[in-house]
Amino acid sequence: MNGEVCQLKELDVEYFEIREVLRCILHTIFFHRALGLVRPKDIDLELFEITYHTHHCRLALRKIAENSYMYVQCGDAELEKKVDEKIDQFIDKVEKHPNKKNQICLSFFEVKNKQQTWFTNKVEHLYWEHWYINLNVAQHPKAHSGKSHHSKLVVDPGESASEERNARRATLESSLHEVLFQIIKFVNEKKDHIPPIPSMEGVSFPYEIIISSSSDSAFGMDMFKRMLQTGHPTMLS
Amino acid sequence: MDLQSNNPNDHGRNEQIVSQFLLKSLHIVLDSRIPSIRPSGGRRGNLSLGSQVKKSDKWFNLALGERPTALDSLNFWHRNLMEPMIIDIILVQEMPATAALGRNECTTSGYGLLVETLVERWVVQYESARTSHQLTESSVPYKKTYKKSIILLRSLYTMMRLLPAYRAYRKLSISTKACDFDINYKVSSFSAPFTRTEEQAMKQYSFFPVEAQNGRLSISVKYRESLADFNLETSTSFPPEIITDYVGSPATDPFRAFPMMDKGVHATSFPAREMQSPTSAPPQRPHSWTSGLSRGAPFTHNQSFGSPPAHRSSTGRYDISSSPTDVYGQRTQNYRPPTHHRGTSFDDYQLSPPFSPSPSPSPPTYISGGNYMQSRLRSETAPVSIPNPMIIRSPRYLSPNLSDPNRHSLPPPSPRSTRYELSSHESPSGIRSLKKSEMSKVGDLSSGSGSANQYSSHKVSRDNKDDSGRFSGLLSSSGSPRIGFSRSSSRLSLQDELDDIDFSCPFIVDDVDTCESPVSRSVGGKQGRELSSHAKKSQDAAVGALVRMLRTAPPLRQDSSCYSLSDGLEGEFNTASGFFIARKTSDALEELKAYRDMKDLILSKSGTRLVSKQEL
Numbered sequence: 001m002n003g004e005v006c007q008l009k010e011l012d013v014e015y016f017e018i019r020e021v022l023r024c025i026l027h028t029i030f031f032h033r034a035l036g037l038v039r040p041k042d043i044d045l046e047l048f049e050i051t052y053h054t055h056h057c058r059l060a061l062r063k064i065a066e067n068s069y070m071y072v073q074c075g076d077a078e079l080e081k082k083v084d085e086k087i088d089q090f091i092d093k094v095e096k097h098p099n100k101k102n103q104i105c106l107s108f109f110e111v112k113n114k115q116q117t118w119f120t121n122k123v124e125h126l127y128w129e130h131w132y133i134n135l136n137v138a139q140h141p142k143a144h145s146g147k148s149h150h151s152k153l154v155v156d157p158g159e160s161a162s163e164e165r166n167a168r169r170a171t172l173e174s175s176l177h178e179v180l181f182q183i184i185k186f187v188n189e190k191k192d193h194i195p196p197i198p199s200m201e202g203v204s205f206p207y208e209i210i211i212s213s214s215s216d217s218a219f220g221m222d223m224f225k226r227m228l229q230t231g232h233p234t235m236l237s
Numbered sequence: 238m239d240l241q242s243n244n245p246n247d248h249g250r251n252e253q254i255v256s257q258f259l260l261k262s263l264h265i266v267l268d269s270r271i272p273s274i275r276p277s278g279g280r281r282g283n284l285s286l287g288s289q290v291k292k293s294d295k296w297f298n299l300a301l302g303e304r305p306t307a308l309d310s311l312n313f314w315h316r317n318l319m320e321p322m323i324i325d326i327i328l329v330q331e332m333p334a335t336a337a338l339g340r341n342e343c344t345t346s347g348y349g350l351l352v353e354t355l356v357e358r359w360v361v362q363y364e365s366a367r368t369s370h371q372l373t374e375s376s377v378p379y380k381k382t383y384k385k386s387i388i389l390l391r392s393l394y395t396m397m398r399l400l401p402a403y404r405a406y407r408k409l410s411i412s413t414k415a416c417d418f419d420i421n422y423k424v425s426s427f428s429a430p431f432t433r434t435e436e437q438a439m440k441q442y443s444f445f446p447v448e449a450q451n452g453r454l455s456i457s458v459k460y461r462e463s464l465a466d467f468n469l470e471t472s473t474s475f476p477p478e479i480i481t482d483y484v485g486s487p488a489t490d491p492f493r494a495f496p497m498m499d500k501g502v503h504a505t506s507f508p509a510r511e512m513q514s515p516t517s518a519p520p521q522r523p524h525s526w527t528s529g530l531s532r533g534a535p536f537t538h539n540q541s542f543g544s545p546p547a548h549r550s551s552t553g554r555y556d557i558s559s560s561p562t563d564v565y566g567q568r569t570q571n572y573r574p575p576t577h578h579r580g581t582s583f584d585d586y587q588l589s590p591p592f593s594p595s596p597s598p599s600p601p602t603y604i605s606g607g608n609y610m611q612s613r614l615r616s617e618t619a620p621v622s623i624p625n626p627m628i629i630r631s632p633r634y635l636s637p638n639l640s641d642p643n644r645h646s647l648p649p650p651s652p653r654s655t656r657y658e659l660s661s662h663e664s665p666s667g668i669r670s671l672k673k674s675e676m677s678k679v680g681d682l683s684s685g686s687g688s689a690n691q692y693s694s695h696k697v698s699r700d701n702k703d704d705s706g707r708f709s710g711l712l713s714s715s716g717s718p719r720i721g722f723s724r725s726s727s728r729l730s731l732q733d734e735l736d737d738i739d740f741s742c743p744f745i746v747d748d749v750d751t752c753e754s755p756v757s758r759s760v761g762g763k764q765g766r767e768l769s770s771h772a773k774k775s776q777d778a779a780v781g782a783l784v785r786m787l788r789t790a791p792p793l794r795q796d797s798s799c800y801s802l803s804d805g806l807e808g809e810f811n812t813a814s815g816f817f818i819a820r821k822t823s824d825a826l827e828e829l830k831a832y833r834d835m836k837d838l839i840l841s842k843s844g845t846r847l848v849s850k851q852e853l
Contacts, residue, residue, distance in 0.1 A: 037300060
């Protein structure tokens with residue numbers, strides 16, 4: 001694989017946490033890659049505000065949980081939509097194939113002019129950066145998420161279950177924290193490989209998100225396909 | 238600077254990039270730590286990019302909204318680009334006098350000790366290649382520097398939200414109740430090194446520097462790992478519930494940006510500013526919802542700090558917010574560079590820094606970058622000699638009254654027909670019970686608090702979609718007084734029947750109603766006279782006081798049935814009255830927004846039910 005690669009630290013998530021965690025990570029990456037004019041948008045990661053999910057129609061002011069979290073979006077509605085679509089795909093995949101390890105690969109590429117190659121006339125994608133987001137989905141989406149909590153509550157008076165949940169959530173939070181630090185570090189240390197900016201709107205560079213999992217037979221194929229497409233990475237700076 | 242192999246133009250551009258980098262990073266840091274620093278007083282998170290972004294805000298392709306006035310002063314004192322810019326973020330807590338902890342600085346207030354603790358120290362520096370003994374290529378193209386700085390600033394922005402102090406900031410900015418702490422800042426070009434104990438508590442993070450011509454731009458931070466020791470809690474009288482299908486939450490609904498004001502002159506000394514505010518022309522209404530303490534005078538010199546307490550004693554904490562009014566008003570002018578946008582597209586980068594027209598190639602290094610700003614400032618401000626190194630300190634920590642119940646006896650100018658009821662007996666619960674129909678029954682709400690009325694009027698006015706951009710509120714318990722705010726936002730539009738607002742508050746940006754009449758209105762309330770006398774002095778304070786008034790207003794009605802749409806909250810609201818004594822204008826502003834949104838939500842959900850309740 002050509003281009004710079006960043007393997008993000010693996011995260012252990014529960015099924016219902018996938019969306020928020022992925023949103024957070026992807027948007028943080030995109031925020032650093034949308035180099036046109038943006039007005040940053042702060043998004044609360046409601047994941048860690050446990051009480052919030054179940055209450056509706058209450059007029060109340062938000063209480064900031066001790067562990068409330070924020071990430072930054074670059075404020076592009078289209079991007080948000082695409083990200084959410086991809087996350088939906090990912091969640092579907094996780095549901096259908098409850099593998100332990102799942103990976104999302106966000107790649108930025110450069111579009112090179114069409115080249116007449118011997119087997120295809122495709123536009124060449126020159127990948128210059130790959131981000132691998134690794135998630136361990138802890139529980140089976142449908143079977144466990146509802147049942148296990150319930151059974152836990154039944155068996156335990158709830159305190160130990162919630163303690164366990166809190167501990168696990170705290171772990172996830174600090175791991176997510178680390179991942180974001182990782183992103184910042186990578187983004188700042190490696191800047192020379194960033195090509196000229198093709199578009200000042202939204203995410204400045206063309207990108208693609210590929211979902212794969214460790215047991216996915218297509219996993220290797222994706223890599224292979226990409227290897228065919230990419231040429232030698234030119235150091236553009 | 239002198240060994241340029243590049244053309245002088247490039248050098249000038251590089252200087253400009255560096256100085257803008259410093260400004261932008263200061264903006265980011267203050268924006269993310271000091272709730273009151275934001276001139277519009279609200280979160281800008283959801284502002285669409287469609288609304289116009291000022292040229293100065295386009296630097297590094299990160300639109301943050303209006304620059305706080307603190308940045309103005311940066312031009313004054315940070316003359317040497319090579320000096321580091323050190324931003325200290327200080328947590329101020331009020332402790333009972335007996336609990337004198339061995340923390341940094343303690344000042345006495347009337348209510349206890351103000352304990353200050355440094356929670357973060359940011360150092361932004363343009364390190365010279367010579368001093369850092371680097372083998373930097375002298376010909377790093379400024380375009381490259383610019384592009385890399387963009388990314389660095391994005392990371393800085395992200396990092397601001399990852400560090401522990403951000404939670405304190407969030408609590409402060411979102412909470413509508415009085416917090417027992419505050420966040421202050423200090424900008425300087427030198428800093429006393431940490432003591433050993435402090436060092437041990439601090440963690441360090443350094444961003445990867447960006448190469449620039451003859452040096453590199455670096456940002457690093459030392460921060461306290463955990464703020465758990467500080468017990469930063471707000472009084473929790475509300476259930477920790479949230480509305481997921483809320484029309485708009487106070488946290489995410491940005492306040493509309495206030496229109497740009499050009500106040501013309503702003504003094505850097507505190508008292509001077511205070512004096513100038515009242516004389517400023519009414520049409521220019523700077524605005525600030527901040528608590529004033531931290532907003533007060535980021536650019537005042539040290540010597541001016543002697544005066545604020547005296548001043549403050551008479552006007553209370555929120556008076557300080559008056560001072561930046563003119564500054565804020567002016568700020569936008571300062572930072573709206575003339576249209577000199579470089580249409581040139583870079584060959585490689587397509588990133589076009591909004592350079593000022595004529596970058597000067599020669600030292601003083603700062604001039605080219607800050608030139609247009611400085612010249613504008615000079616034309617508008619009295620020159621101030623600032624001792625070097627300059628320490629810009631927001632006077633917040635000087636305030637003796639973090640929770641002064643009487644602080645609301647501040648000078649919000651009262652509208653012509655308003656009566657102020659600033660008595661502390663006014664409970665904030667009234668604020669929450671805003672409904673549109675209530676507004677129409679203004680006259681009936683005589684038993685309620687003025688602040689409640691005020692809020693409800695805000696909501697109502699919003700409905701009216703009056704583009705004059707003002708909203709008004711009823712202030713007194715008699716129900717008749719009105720206070721008008723003007724905002725550029727049509728959301729807070731004026732209600733028809735409340736258009737004779739003569740409130741010389743900074744929010745009235747409208748030409749239609751320019752609150753020219755001085756505040757010498759008979760307010761009817763006990764503090765009316767007091768208010769009117771102060772009104773001229775501080776429009777910002779006026780707003781702040783107004784908001785405070787609203788917050789501390791007594792319940793609209795004695796019976797709580799009409800208060801809340803959700804019964805469960807009634808109790809909390811009533812009991813919470815005591816907690817609404819000392820709140821910040823930013824909180825108030827957010828609350829206003831919340832109420833407005835609440836009103837919309839309520840209206841959308843059950844209009845008739847509200848109306849029927851109002852008939853009580």
